[in-house]
Amino acid sequence: MNYIFFNFGKTPKYLNYSINSVLSVEKDARIILCSDDQFEINGIESLNSNSLDNLSAKKDQILKIFSKQNFDQNPLWFSSILRVYALNYVSKNLNLDSFTHFDNDVLIYKNIEEIKQKKYFKENSINITKSDNDHLVFGFSYFPNIELIENLCNSFDEILQNYDYYSNYFARGKNLSEMRMLKIIDTMNPQLFNILDSLPYGNKEYLFDPSSYGQYFDGTHLKRGNYYFKRRYISTSHIVGREIKSNRIKPIYKNKSPFVRYENKNFELVNLHIHSKNLGKFLNKKYKKVINL
Numbered sequence: 001m002n003y004i005f006f007n008f009g010k011t012p013k014y015l016n017y018s019i020n021s022v023l024s025v026e027k028d029a030r031i032i033l034c035s036d037d038q039f040e041i042n043g044i045e046s047l048n049s050n051s052l053d054n055l056s057a058k059k060d061q062i063l064k065i066f067s068k069q070n071f072d073q074n075p076l077w078f079s080s081i082l083r084v085y086a087l088n089y090v091s092k093n094l095n096l097d098s099f100t101h102f103d104n105d106v107l108i109y110k111n112i113e114e115i116k117q118k119k120y121f122k123e124n125s126i127n128i129t130k131s132d133n134d135h136l137v138f139g140f141s142y143f144p145n146i147e148l149i150e151n152l153c154n155s156f157d158e159i160l161q162n163y164d165y166y167s168n169y170f171a172r173g174k175n176l177s178e179m180r181m182l183k184i185i186d187t188m189n190p191q192l193f194n195i196l197d198s199l200p201y202g203n204k205e206y207l208f209d210p211s212s213y214g215q216y217f218d219g220t221h222l223k224r225g226n227y228y229f230k231r232r233y234i235s236t237s238h239i240v241g242r243e244i245k246s247n248r249i250k251p252i253y254k255n256k257s258p259f260v261r262y263e264n265k266n267f268e269l270v271n272l273h274i275h276s277k278n279l280g281k282f283l284n285k286k287y288k289k290v291i292n293l
Contacts, residue, residue, distance in 0.1 A: 001100055003032065004099050005018070005031070006086045007035040011036075011037050013293075014280070016291065016292055017280055018107060021279075021287060023291070032047065033045070034047045041292075043290060045094075052086070052093070055082070065163055084149075084153060085153055088149045091146045098145060102271065103137075103139065107274060107282055108271050109269060109272070110271075112142070120206065121144060122194040123145075127142040127143075127193075128193055128194070131210040132239055135182070136183050139273040140196060140209070152185065159181050199240060206267065209240075209270075213251050214272045214276075216234060216251050217253050218274060218276040219275070219276050220233060249261065249262045257284070
């Protein structure tokens with residue numbers, strides 16, 4: 001399986017945990033890291049983002065749009081949109097036929113190649129997680145062909161070039177994050193996406209975490225006044241959060257494995273999106289330190 005990681009700016013230490021979590025369950029995984037840094041590490045293909053001419057041009061375009069809008073100065077807004085284009089350019093440059101991508105604060109607990117063989121993914125759609133009715137998120141995603149990421153970038157171009165229209169029509173004039181843009185595209189073209197199961201109400205053995213389970217286990221990195229959202233944090237705006245709040249499901253982390261309890265059955269989580277960035281607290285029992293950035 002091909003895995004593309006993207007990082008804009010200083011490389012965070014927790015990215016080591018994310019990459020190693022993949023290599024711990026899938027030793028033959030192909031790890032591609034596109035970042036502002038250049039690494040020479042066995043087991044990783046490192047691409048400097050500045051070497052991708054198309055990406056540099058896209059940076060300038062997005063920054064111009066940002067300069068016209070009252071965007072939050074958090075660089076995450078910028079880098080999250082930019083990484084969609086990075087996925088396209090990297091997959092084309094390396095002639096990939098498919099790839100997996102998720103945020104850098106995600107841990108993987110299952111061999112994704114094996115999950116694919118169990119028919120969890122649709123072969124003609126972007127397989128992705130959904131946090132709420134307004135946001136799709138890269139808690140986990142799988143692109144079965146690179147034409148899909150090309151189509152996604154074209155849709156992002158359409159929104160960025162007509163930003164005011166989409167902001168006013170879909171978000172009452174508010175800023176559009178990459179998560180919101182993904183959901184807008186899903187609304188306009190639902191066939192482009194396959195929403196991965198996050199709740200245990202079907203016949204699936206495994207579930208995917210958009211972000212709610214990771215937030216429940218260890219809170220978030222966000223702060224309200226002097227108060228950090230800590231362990232057992234539940235966002236009732238999230239689809240999963242509402243189900244946790246209702247006590248219909250119970251997330252459990254035990255013996256270094258996350259699962260969801262529902263009607264006396266355990267449903268294993270493929271991934272955890274650790275919003276607090278404390279990935280070291282939730283390492284798989286199979287975890288090995290294979291690389292160090």
